[in-house]
Structure formats: structure tokens, C-alpha cells
Amino acid sequence: MSILLPAISEDTGTSVDTLQWAVTGYSLMGAAVIVTSGSLGDVFGRKKVFQLGLLLFVASCVFIALSTTGLAVIVGRIIQGAAGATILACGLSILTVANEGREQLRAVSLWGAAAAIGAAAGPLVGGVLVDFTGWQGLFWIDAVVAVVCMVISYFAIQESRDEGRSRSIDYLGTVLVALTLSPIVLATAQGPQWGWVSIPTLVCVVVSVASGFAFVFTEKRVAVPLLDLALLRNVVLVASTAAILIGAGTINGLMYLLSLYFQNPDALGMTPFQAGLAMLPATVGLVVVAPLVPRFAAKIGGRKVVALGFLITAIGFAVVGFVQPSWLYLSFVLPLIAIAVGMGLSNGPASAAATASVSQEQVGAASGVSNMARYVGAAVATALAATIYSSVITARTDAGVDMSGALASGLAAASWVMAGLSLAGVLMAFLLRKHRMPRGTLADAAAAAAAHTHTLPTTASGAGEGAELPRR
Template sequence: MTTDATTAKAGGVLAATCLSTLVVNANTSAVSILLPAISEDTGTSVDTLQWAVTGYSLVGAAVIVTSGALGDVFGRKRVFQLGLLLFVASCILIALANTGEMVIIGRLIQGAAGATILACGLSLLSVANEGEAQLRAVSLWGAAAAVGAAAGPLVGGVLVDLTGWQGLFWIDAGIAVACMLMTFANVAESRDETRSRSIDYGGAVLVALTLSPILLATSKGSDWGWFSVATIGCVVVAVLAGFAFVAVEKRVSVPLLDLALLRNRTLVGATIAILIGAGTINALMYLLSLYFQNPDALGFTPLEAGLATLPATVGLVLVAPLVPRLARKFGGRQVVALGFLVTAIGFAVVGLTQSDWRYLAFLLPLIAIAVGMGLSNGPASSAATACVDADDVGAASGVSNMARYVGAAVATAVAATVNASVISNRLDDGATDGEALAGGLAAASWVMAAVSAAGVLLAVLMKRHREARGTLDDAAASAASPLHTLPTSATARR
């Protein structure tokens, strides 16, 4: 193949993978804005519809590493196309849904599809390029992911007003079909011929079996009773599944999680920091999307709510590219600790919410949360791949990417439960609807403040490691860090 033809093919791979990650991340970040409209249309409570958010992340956590392995063994293009096909099917299912349960089922499928598209898309992009071209292509992919995540709430708000909430999913289905056609025409099949054909299906199932009961107990515990048979039963199932997961991972030839990596203190600290960062930003978007649109709170339209969340989403993307240079100058651990401290302060201010607060009262704490998350996410993501040997970079990246999904699922479930429980208790005590809503948001924000404050202590676990040089590619990786772990100039090379 000529150089021009090779370049054209690489460009086609770049276009297909960047467009797919943009639409997946935009779809994911937009859903919280759509929940009130879906609730009104389907007659399903928002508390139940939180499973459309947590279920997506739950399935993603179970699938993200396994789908990459499937691509390595059976063909990255084939599995990537399957992910796109599932994404199209899930979008159509959700758009046609007339019940909340169908929306949730569609989102569960979409969680598997999205994780597969991200994992295999990045692999396709990596094998289509070499050297500096590979790093630049991956950086552009990361930038597309960041732009999609930032634009999602605004796009979702616009489409609810113009087309109804279903419009987002019809449009996303059309874009995914276009990605399938681009992939068919421009992407060559590839697989890892040196990799064992063993796939850790058991590990993926046990991840879901560990997380599902925890989320169910968290969501239903206040209704069932925290010490009821059902709640305790869920905890027991989760613990047993967790022990089974460890046992399985010790025995399979290619484990979902290499337990030996857990002896790396820096990787453990970075992974927990990533989990906290992903969890708190997802919980924040869930809480604010509901509060801003509630008629007894701010009463925003979906479009106004999308605009109102921009300081949190766009601010995070704008701050993140500046972080690698700060980490190189002052140290990644210090920047991570500072980031979590600023985030905790921002959440604490939101924790003071009163029913008479208008939007401007939320603006500064939202900016603080965005700045803090930008400071903590980038260095933590960079540390995850910088603290291991070249042969372990892929496994370390997989661990941190799984942690993002776990954090998003658990933190959103906790925030939703605290919010709903406090609202119910305040109403029972005779508070007005506005006061109850403000109390629910405040209580959930204090929980997120405490979690973020705990992140400050995690910096102690992160020993000194290679720091990124602060290149343009490092900036793009930092911008994408809330969504995916990408290699930086500090990542060990084979």
C-alpha cells in the first residue's frame, strides 16, 4: 500500500473512531438532563429512572475490559462494529419506549455498547498508527471524547425542546450507522495474534454480581429497611461474589484484573482517585439536572438546565489541559490533593443550599468543583500508566477505566438515595416542596464533599512517579481523563 493510501486509511480510522467516541460520550452526559422529561412522558418516577444512569455504568464496568479482550481475539473491527450495532439497537429501543422500564433496559444495552465502542475504537486507532502519529491520533480521540461529554447536556436540552427527549436517541442512532459505514469502508481488521484466546467471562459476570446487589441495596435500603432481610441479603450476595471474583482472577490465564497490580501503591491510589473523580462528577450532574428543572426549585427548561451545567462540564475540559505542566512543576500528588480539596469546598458550598437560592448562588461552587476535578483527574490518570512497566500499561489502563464506571454507578446511586430520602423526610416533617428539595440536594452534596475530602488523603498513597512533560498530547489526555485513561509522555513505552 502506498504512503498516501496508508495515510488515507489512517485518516478514515481516525474519523470513525473519533466520531463514535464523541457521540457515545455526548449521549452519556446528556441523559441526566432528559430524566425529568422521560419521567413525565412515561409516568415513571425519577428515583426509578436513576437506574438508566447507574445501570449504564454498571454494565460498562463489567464489559469495558472484556470487550477489549474480545477485540484482540476475534477481531477489533468486528467487535467494534458489533458495539455500534448494539448502540443503534439500544437507541431505537429507548426512542420507541413508552415505559420507564424499557428505557432502563435500553440503557443497560447501551452501557455494553458504549464500553465496547470505546475500548475497541481506541485499539483500532492505536494499531492504525505508529510512533508520534499514534500518540497524536489517540490525543485527538481523547479530545473528541471530552468535547462530546461537555456538549452532551446542552445538546440534550436543545433536543428536548425541539424534538422531545426521543430526538437525541434517533439522531445518535443515525450517527452510529454513519460510523458503521465509515468503519466498513476504511478500517482494516486486526487482532493480537500473540494473545491467549482465553477470555475471562466469569470475571465480567462476577463484577456485575458484586456491584448489582450493592446498588440495589443502596437504592432500596430506605424502603426495605437498612437491616431488613432483603438489604442484608444483597450485601451478603455482593460479598460472596467479590470473594468469588478474587478466586477466579487467581486461576484464569488472562484475568480481567491482574491482582498483582494491586501491590503497586501508586496505581491503587491513582485508581481510587479516578473512581472518586468519576463518581462525584456523575453524581453532581444527576443532582443538578433534577434540581434545576424541578418547578419547586429553579424551574428551568431542559435547555436552560443544559446551559446552567456548562460551568461544570466545559470548565472541567478547559482547566484540564493546563494541569500536566502544574503536575510537572509541583508534583502530581500535590496537584491531586489540591484538586480534591477544591472540589470538596465546592460541594460543601452547594451543601448550604437554601430554597430561595437562585442560579447565581450555584455558579461559583460549580466553577470550583470543575477546577478541582480538572486538577485531580489529569495527574491521577497519568499516574495510572506512568507507575507501571511497559508490559503492564494496558492492564493498568483497564483497571482505571473500569474504576470510572464503578465510581459513576455507586456515587450516583448513593447521591440519588440520600437526595430522595431527605426529601421524603423533610416533607413528612411539614417542610414545603422547595425546602425539601433544597435539603435533599444539600445532604447529597455534603456526602460528595466528604468523599472528595477523602481523596485528599489518597495523595499519600501515590509515591513519586514519572511526570508527563506537559506536551500538547498530554493536555489532550488530561482533558479526556474524566472519561478514559490515555497514554502520556510519562507512560512507559515498549
């Protein structure tokens, strides 16, 4: 989506700063509904809810493609976030229920591979369509693909549900998650304009904190909570979830920043197609390294792989932090690859640690926490990166610096923050030292990491044949 923002901005007359909510809003809605949509599938039928998610996705694509204002695009993307989260949650449940043993692993590996290919091809395809059909073309094609998926899934998938599960759904918890996250992200994005101690900013903070307390109060009392608060006493789960959040946040922040920087005429001045092509080293790096991760984790331990991955990512971001207006595209290639390889190394074992740290009965809940963390990380980091980028650009231009220099300064500042977050990921890996899981468990579970990678896709094709995924 980030690759389309300059074109949408030009067509609708909406600033790119405002349109970042098309990226952030998608992730916020996904974070709010990812667990609930999975629960709805368990209760009312996974196939039925999966197809409803596809139908909602089609509707959102058509709505966005027909939009003539930036606000309409943002609203459509928020709706699309709910659809995407539903497709992810129920699609994975369908795969795990329909297969067992090696076939289950193979099915989820194919799921991860498809996600990785989509991530690699997405910026390039989006760039091509913007150049030849306008930005609307991508959403029309997405709508057609989703309709085809609806037809195939209708005939190919058998209905399934969890007959023993309580039919209680924590709708209030879903609302409170949205009310906790949205105001704080809004305050982050608008703080420079409103003032960090202004009334609107403080109101957002108060609403967010109050909603957070209300969420905790509610989760302690509902029959089937959205989040089992007892899981938060699990140090491994908390640390691995924080690592997942950081990883998803930094890679999404990077994609957002570079999509804008590469296309800006005062920076590299690329066309959307060229910018999409320029992002391929990052996505290809993720695809290439992912099959190697399970065996690497088995050899040296998952926590070491997580720490190494975040360290490499931090170095990559630090290199970008020295960006100068004179840099050509080739100067970005190596740090892009480093960031991608680091993310590929840390993502799988962190996901594995999250699911391996709980009992079989809690795997579904732990996976839900991990998925929510990815969406939260993507939303918060994108908003933070956008705020830093635009604020530094404004400050530098006000100080008399030319636009090319201001743009480089904005990218550098945001990259240093992403580097700092990556170093925090290294610290999260060290928290796993006192709670080390068996290496075999981590390696096998790393193969299932593709099941939890909507905002940071990888593939698990390098897993051992004997591995079996935890069942929900």
C-alpha cells in the first residue's frame, strides 16, 4: 500500500501525511479483530466466516477503487483491515484442522510461501499497475482474485467448527482494544501539529489509558476473554511477543519511509514501478533466509538467532541513518538486504518461542497474542516513522535547508529510531536466556512461523519432515 500513497495523494489532493492512515488504519483494525474473527470461525463455522471475510475484502476493494477522496480511501482500508484479519485467522484454522502431521506442516509451509511471494511481488506489481492503469487497478485486481477465492473455497473446503467451545464472544474486548490503540496512535501522528501537551493530545492519552484499564477489568470477568491475562505472567511469551511487535513494526516503518523517499522528486525521483522494483532486495532477502532459519535455530538456539537477527537489522538501519542527499539507489541495497536478513532470522524463532512457551491448550491464545502484536507493531511504528520523517523535514526546511537535504535528514532520523527499536529486540532475546526451551521444540515450531506472518511474511519450507505443528 505504501508504494501507492504518492499516486493517491496526487489524484485525491490529500497529503501523504494524512494518507498514512490508510496504512496505519488497516493495522489498527486488524489488531482489534484478529482474535475475535478467529473465535467467530470456531463458533459459527470457519468456512462461513472465511468467506464472509473474502466478501468484505471484495467490498472494500471496490469501495477504495471508486473513491475520489483521501478520506474514502482511508475508510476503505480500515474496512479492509477487518477483512484481512478475518481471512488470516480463519484461513490458518482451516489449514490446521484439515491436515495432520507432515501434511499439516506442508500446508502451512505453502501458506507461508504464498505470503512471501505476495510480499516480494506486491510492491513491484503495485508499481506496474500505478504506471499503466492508475492506482485503482490494484484494487480491482484484488477484488477479482478474492471473488475467485470465494468460488474455489465454496466447493473445496469443508465446514468445521469447535463444537466444544463456548459460544461466548468477547465483543466488548474487541472494542476496548480499538479504543486503547487508536487514540495513542492518533496522538503520535498528530502530536507535532497539535503540540505534545495540548488538550487534544492529552485527551487521546487519557482515553487510551482509561480504555486499557477497562480492557484489563473486562478480561478478568468475561467467560471467554479476548486475551487471557494469565499469559502475561509468562516471561518467554511476553519477551517473544515484544520481539514480534518490534520486528513487524520496524519492517513496516522501513517500507513506508523508503516508498516515499524513493519516489520523491527531490530525492531519488523514481516512478512507482521503479520504487517497487527497488524494494525487492528487502523482500527477496526475507524469502531467501527463511528456509535456513529452523536448522540454524536448532544448531545454536532460537534466542541466539533472534538476537543476531535484530543486531543485523540494527546495523542495517544505522547505515541508512547516515544517508546523504547525494546517495544513489545502490547505496541502499546492502543495508536493505541486511535489514531483511535480520528480520528473517528473528521472526521465525520469536514466533516459535511464543507458541513453545505455553501448553498445548494455550497455543491458540498465544498465537492470537502474536498476531495481534504484529498488527500493533505495524500501526504504531508506521505512525511513529511518519511523524519523525515529516517533523524533521519541516524543521529542516524552516531552518533554510533545501528539500533534498531535509528529506535525507528525515529519513536518517527515522532510521536511527528504527535502529534503536531493533536493539531493544536484542534485549528481548536476552530475556529468553533464563527460560530456554528445548532446541528441538524451537526448531520444529519455527517451521510454523509462517502461520503467524501477515505483516511480516516468511516461508517455512526448510523445516524438518518430522516436525508437527501445535494444534489449536
